[in-house]
Amino acid sequence: MDIAIPPASAASPAPWSPAEFEARLRDKGAAYHIHHPFNRRLNAGACTPHEVRCWVANRFYYQVCIPRKDAAILANMPDRAERRLWTLRVLDHDGHGDFAGDAAGGIEAWARLGQAVGLEREELWSLRRVAPGVRFACDAYVNFAARAPWQEAVCSSLTEMFAPQIHKDRLAGWPRHYPWIDPRGLAYFRSRIPLASRDVEHGLRVTLAHFTTRAAQQRALDILQFKLDILWSMLDAIEKACHEPA
């Protein structure tokens, strides 16, 4: 992701209007990992208990990386008001307050999902089931967020525009498809629906204000594609690592 934004010139096409630009960002949902064959199988109830556990153990690495990447973005934000908003993202995942209920944070909620699918806590936290491709993909996200201008890092979080649907699919289908999973373990997915909407509102405001030439808008679309590729690559690696020979 080291392609520089070329300077606007008289020959550049006019920028898209904010509404058109936002529509083009939203069109990127066609490449979201909701359409990945492994996710389609997972949410259709076609995965074995081994595959579900393996997905939960691998995705845990994404969960632990998210607040690290958000902390890296914070360090690059000069503006106090933006930092105050962004801090919430770190706390959403790391937890705050009394460490009970929602205050325990997303990582703890994911660990409870691990318990609900039958993973030992130590096995999850040790990260020993994380496939190399999942590590590479998540580390690429943290590295990009740390090195890019903060507005570009914010833009890369906009895959969250498409996340509420994937969480809703899990909440709607898993209790029927996977009755062996304790439904209390699904609380993480429920908790993310309002938080993702709040995050997207902020992320879109920053993105629409920052990427204002056509070349910059094209770069924003490329950044979003880079993040979509990270999520897709994670599932490619998970699909391979979690495959159970018949």
Ligand SMILES: O=C(O)c1cc(C(=O)O)c2c(n1)C(=O)C(=O)c1cc(C(=O)O)[nH]c1-2
């Ligand atoms: O389960 C999913 O498919 C999924 C996807 C994404 C995403 O689109 O990046 C996030 C989440 N979940 C999620 O739970 C979450 O907290 C989150 C934060 C971010 C981000 O980029 O800052 N993405 C996502």
